[in-house]
Amino acid sequence: MHVLDKFRYCPVCGSKHFVEQTEKSKHCEECGFEYFLNPSSAVAAFILNKQGELLVTRRKYEPGRGTLDLPGGFCDIGETIGEALIREVKEETNLTIKEKCYFCSLPNKYRYSEFDIPTLDAFFVCSVEDETLLKAADDVEEALWMPLSDVRTEQFGLRSIRQALHDFLQKRVENLKK
Structure with missing residues (x-):
């Protein structure tokens, strides 16, 4: 399991529309927050x-x-x-x-x-x-x-x-x- 799979909800607004953008990032379709998993x-x-x-x-x-x-x-x-x-x-x-x-x-x-x-x-x-x-x-x-x-x-x-x-x-x- 990829560590980003644990992030199901946006940590800013709580939306369940927190989706994978790339292998290293997720994006919230509701508020626009982006999270990048850097080394x-x-x-x-x-x-x-x-x-x-x-x-x-x-x-x-x-x-x-x-x-x-x-x-x-x-x-x-x-x-x-x-x-x-x-x-x-x-x-x-x-x-x-x-x-x-x-x-x-x-x-x-x-x-x-x-x-x-x-x-x-x-x-x-x-x-x-x-x-x-x-x-x-x-x-x-x-x-x-x-x-x-x-x-x-x-x-x-x-x-x-x-x-x-x-x-x-x-x-x-x-x-x-x-």
Whole structure:
């Protein structure tokens, strides 16, 4: 079921003539109100320690419970994408980001409450102040450093994470060849 199917009545005037206009919008035929379902912003971090190992987490909850992930999450209202990145990494790993560099962004669908929520996921390559403070918290079951040679994208539960990880690993290989 598409999330817009839950909106049966116009939230402005209450009319039942609140109809699908496009895949991402509904329009009220009575009062003219239009609602657009735009993607939610999310962030994820590629963090390497001094040994060149990647910080990976294990998801505590669905979607993808028990699969690997990168530290990150959704942006809050009024928060910049950089602020969200810093907050999410701190909440999930107890680590403080020292530097961040934009890597890429990818559209995704995040399954929540039996709906596919469209997201736009922004990925950053980060360094942290003190990697020894690593501690899994919040919605992370486990946080660990993994050698890049052991990273298998199929072990990661979310599509955009798998794609960004693939691209990240490819770029690392290309940079080593230079």
